[in-house]
Amino acid sequence: MKTQYYVASTLDGFIATETDSLDWLFPLGSLEESSYQTFIADVGALAMGSSTYEWILRNADSVAAETGSPWPYTQPTWIFTSRVLPVIPGADIRFCKGNVADVFGEMRAAAKEKNIWVVGGGDLAGQFYDAGLLDELIVQVGSATLGKGKPLLPRRILSPVLSLTSVQQMGTGMVELRYEVAKERVFGSNL
Numbered sequence: 476m477k478t479q480y481y482v483a484s485t486l487d488g489f490i491a492t493e494t495d496s497l498d499w500l501f502p503l504g505s506l507e508e509s510s511y512q513t514f515i516a517d518v519g520a521l522a523m524g525s526s527t528y529e530w531i532l533r534n535a536d537s538v539a540a541e542t543g544s545p546w547p548y549t550q551p552t553w554i555f556t557s558r559v560l561p562v563i564p565g566a567d568i569r570f571c572k573g574n575v576a577d578v579f580g581e582m583r584a585a586a587k588e589k590n591i592w593v594v595g596g597g598d599l600a601g602q603f604y605d606a607g608l609l610d611e612l613i614v615q616v617g618s619a620t621l622g623k624g625k626p627l628l629p630r631r632i633l634s635p636v637l638s639l640t641s642v643q644q645m646g647t648g649m650v651e652l653r654y655e656v657a658k659e660r661v662f663g664s665n666l
């Protein structure tokens with residue numbers, strides 16, 4: 476029963492271009508070759524920000540071609556947004572806003588014995604981190620750089636740092652790094 480931020484990043488720490496393109500990612504590997512199938516089998520609920528949701532909306536055709544459905548998840552999903560967004564037919568989603576801790580109990584109950592996946596973006600994962608609700612970071616680091624873009628995790632995590640628990644090479648294009656988030660933190664540090 477963990478809350479996990481599972482994500483692909485460039486080597487220089489970006490998860491999408493500034494204009495929300497993921498075109499850099501697809502040549503680096505496929506879902507079948509990654510840990511995704513094992514990971515998703517243990518996920519009971521998802522959280523994502525509106526840019527991530529809007530990427531799925533914009534790319535419904537290619538998502539459907541790849542996964543068989545324009546909405547690729549069966550688990551209940553919380554979309555964080557302050558706006559009114561279209562609903563993808565058949566998707567088990569609810570819109571919410573504000574403090575992540577306020578909806579976490581609902582998400583935890585829906586996930587039952589399974590994990591919660593914070594899909595992204597980086598600041599939303601940071602909000603879970605800030606609230607002390609993030610347990611694990613699983614990053615597929617691609618052998619590519621963007622120079623600028625949407626950040627992986629725009630937070631200072633220094634005291635204590637994350638704890639590296641596993642390294643898995645996936646060919647020459649990707650490496651998967653797993654980190655545990657320390658539960659005991661020093662708040663108010665100037666580091």
Ligand SMILES: NC(=O)c1ccc[n+]([C@@H]2O[C@H](COP(=O)([O-])OP(=O)(O)OC[C@H]3O[C@@H](n4cnc5c(N)ncnc54)[C@H](OP(=O)(O)O)[C@@H]3O)[C@@H](O)[C@H]2O)c1
Pocket residue numbers: 481482483484489490491494495496497500523524525526527528530531555556557558571572573574575594595596597598599602625626
């Ligand atoms: N490489 C990967 O594995 C991967 C994984 C996930 C996502 N992505 C991509 O990375 C990009 C992420 O975009 P992003 O950094 O902009 O992050 P995002 O979390 O997808 O979207 C950010 C927006 O979500 C809304 N939001 C976030 N927290 C909120 C809160 N607590 N309450 C209300 N609204 C909240 C805000 O917009 P509004 O209030 O205006 O709606 C905010 O500007 C997307 O292009 C996505 O497709 C890549």
